[in-house]
Amino acid sequence: MQDMSVQGVRAVQQQSRAAEQQPSEGETKPTPPTEEAEEEKTLVEMIQEAQEKAKNQRETLKLSKGNTRYGDAPLEAYARLARAKTNAEVNITSGFARRRIAQFKTALRMDSENAARIKSAISQLQKAVSRGEKKKRELVRERLEERRKEKSEAAEERMKQEIRRRRAQRMIREAGYLREAKVADRLSTQLTATQVELRQQAQDLAGENAVSLECAVQQYTETAAAPMAAVGPAISVQG
Secondary structure, three states, X not given: OHHHHHHHHHHHHHHHHHHHXXXXXXXXXXXXXXXXXXXXXXXXXXXXXXXXXXXXXXXHHXXXXXXXXXXXXXXXXXHXXXXXXXXXXXXXXXXXXXXXXXXXXXXXXXXXXXXXXXXXXXXXXXXXHHHHHHHHHHHXXXXXXXXXXXXXXXHHHHHHXXXXXXXXXXXXXXXXXHHHHHHHHHHHHHHHHHXXXXXXXXXXXXXXXXXXXXXXXXXXXXXXXXXXXXXXXXXXXXX
8 A cells, every 4th residue: 555655656756847847828948946836846855754664663673573482471471370379369369360361451452463372371470360369279278277276186185195294193092002002912921820828828918817717726725724724623522
């Protein structure tokens, strides 16, 4: 279209020059170029310069677009997502991906030659955003599991302490049982010895009492017989 416009301008310029070269009635000398012809020449030159500038800009833009690596943005987004350890870091990565999506949507309207690459990059960045949301949920779940594990470990430690305490108390009780058995045996031995001693003492006392009783009877008998022996034989009075 631009070439056709240039050709039209050139045709108009040639027609104007031919009209100027034809002698008018009553004139034999050609007329000099007028100011309008000079203005038309300047206009054509301006159009040509504008076309050259536009062509150069298109070539420059084409080169710059050809050097653009649209696939680097998804790689960077996924690398940041892999390094993220907290929800805040994931949000920063999602913000980076959303900014690149907006830029690539603008580039899609300007760089039609790389439309497929741009659309692929946009799709990967959108997936990075959705996967970032998934990672945030996973991080929350992991923190809950860690807290639950810490609580279970604390409960397990308390249980172990309780078991150790009960075992110590059981060992103390069992040692007490042993001491109690030893004391009971000692007491029973002493009691038995005391009982034997008392029984022996009782038997000894019983024997001594029997001897004393016999002695007493004997002494009484002897004492009773002594006065009867002192009395003489009876005197008969019969004559």
